[in-house]
Amino acid sequence: MSSIATSDRLRIEHDLLGEREIPADAYWGIHSLRARENFPISGSAIGGQPGLVKALACVKMAAARANRDLGVLPADKAGVIVQACQEIIDGALHEQFIVDVIQGGAGTSTNMNANEVIANRALELLGEAKGRYELLHPIQDVNASQSTNDVYPTALRIAMCFSLERLLVAMAELRSAFEAKALEFGDILKMGRTQLQDAVPMTMGQEFLTYAVMLGEDEARLGEARMLMVEVNLGATAIGTGINTDPDYSPLAVQYLAEITGLPLVRAANMIEATQDTGAFVQLSGVLKRVACKLSKTCNDLRLLSSGPQSGLNEINLPERAAGSSIMPGKVNPIIPEVVNQVAYEVIGNDMTITMASEAGQLQLNAFEPIIAWSLVKSISHLEAACATLTHNCVKGITANRERLAQAVQRSAGLATALNPVLGYEAATRIAREAMRTGRPVAELVLEAGLLDAETLAQVLKPEVLTKPYRYRA
Incomplete structure (x- = not known):
């Protein structure tokens, strides 16, 4: 790989396939050019993924420092x-990272792009023209003691750590919003439902606290998956044997990388295994799918609870964010939960892509890490954005229809369940069936039948009795 200037506008670079003209002001070079031509796939360049670009630069910086200390550079x-x-x-x-995120070659083009940009900027810092690779070479110098096969997965793991931190913050904010609503709605009695049928009473606070608890559990699982990302194979080079490196290079480079990133990075115990195994990415994707499933379920609930409003459940009101129809006047749709649902479907699909790409690895390398990387980046960034919009454009503005909820509890035959301990199952069943047949309140039927006096019935139907364990006294 070499370069010569041909004009103020162009330079010629050479690789094993021949010569190509490169814009004189470009920091990328011939390998990046060929990759841009070869992979017109997604239309998204790696330069649009700042976390990955910064992670690549961190790896190259750590390698340069280790190579300096060992006399390699x-x-x-x-x-x-x-x-x-x-x-x-x-x-x-x-913007100089021009290679498409989806590419053949196991990430080689991404690594080459990084090498060329860093080399040409370094040449400028030396007071030399871009492309003077005989003075400082993208591969010989910037890529010294490295291979794509340890640089790319290491950078990907670092990028995942950075992006997961942002996702965890967004999830924590959403959890806090649900916790605040749980506190606000703590005194509101409503009917719980199983299989979409009336079940037994609960408070709306209990319902909303459930969503917060589910998020908290997923935050913990994501934290565990994030810890799998801190084991790196930097120094493994081509297949994990460390060929072309000083014996002290790998531990030194990983030490520097931990200092640069602020992450608790550790060197993989078996570098050959670490170079070919993408199981940690599968694990992470699985947890992201879990987050997506539960977020989607929560949004399904919000859409159901706000349905109608006149002819649906209409238990809660979602903030009105946009007109809902081009033909139906006054219609407002639950657009924020709907967009979160769609992000969830995407994440679930990405998980299948990652699963298949991981399974497709062969022998000492998995050639499909670019699609694993792109799928993970999309899943994490879109989940982060989904949590943020759900927090600020929906959950914080939810209100409860207290009067409608109270009426629904009084009408529901589900109240009869609370009579089991005092009337027995058979008598409670008769009351429930009569309530469903006639539409009359359970309490009214109990009093009419003389099964309980008003004072006892009031005790049985108190909210604290209906919504939590209670010890009945004979």
Whole structure:
């Protein structure tokens, strides 16, 4: 790989396939150009994924520092490589990462793109023109002691750690919003339902607290999956044997990488296994699918509880965010829960993609990590956005229809369940059937039949008796 200037506008670079003209001001080079031409797939370049770009720069910086300490790189070269990497970490040059996120080659094109951008920026820092690779080379110097097969998965794991932290924050905010609603609705009695049929009373606070608890459980599971990301194979090079590295390179590079990222990174115990195994990504995707399933279930509930409003359940009111119809005047739809449902369906589909890509690995490498990476990035970022919009555009503004809820409890035959301990199942069943047949309140039927006096009945139907364990006294 070499380069010569041909004009103020172009330079010619050479690789094993031949020569190509590159824009003189481009930080990317011939390998990136070929990849852009070869992979016009998604229309999304890796430069649009700042977490991954920054993670790549972190890996390259750690490698340069380790290579400097071990005498593999001269201090002046290592210094400008580190400086170029820091600029990328700070947000510079991301537009120069032009390779499509979906690519063949197990991520080689992404690694090459990073090597070229860092090399050309480092050359500028030395006061040299871009493309003067005889002075500082993208592969010989920037990629020293490395292979795509340890750089790319290591960078992916770091990017996942960063993005998961943001998702966990968004989930915690959503959980707090549900907890606040649970407190606000703590005194509202309503009918619980099983199989969409009236069951027994509960409070709306209990219902909304359930959503918060489910989120909290998933936060814990995501935290566990995130810890699987901190084991990296940096220094494994091609297949895990560490060929072309100093014996001290891998532990030193991982140590530097942990310092740079602030993550508790550790070197994999078996580097050959770590280079070919993508099980941690499958595990993470599975937890993301779990989050998606439960978020979607929660949104299904919100849509049901707000349905109608006149002819549906109409127990809660969702904030009105947009006109709901181009033909039906006044209609407002539950658009925020609906968009979260759709994100959930996408995440579940991404999980299947990741599963199949992981299974398709062969021998010492999995060539399909780019689609694993892209699927995980989408799942995490879209879940983060979904949690945020659900929090701020829906949950915080939910109100309860107290009067309708109270009327529904009084009308429901489900109240008869509370009579079991004092009347027995057979008598309670007769009352329930009569209530369903006539539409009359359970309490009215009990009093009319003389089964209980008013004082005893009032005690049996108190909210604290109906919504939690209660010890009956004969």
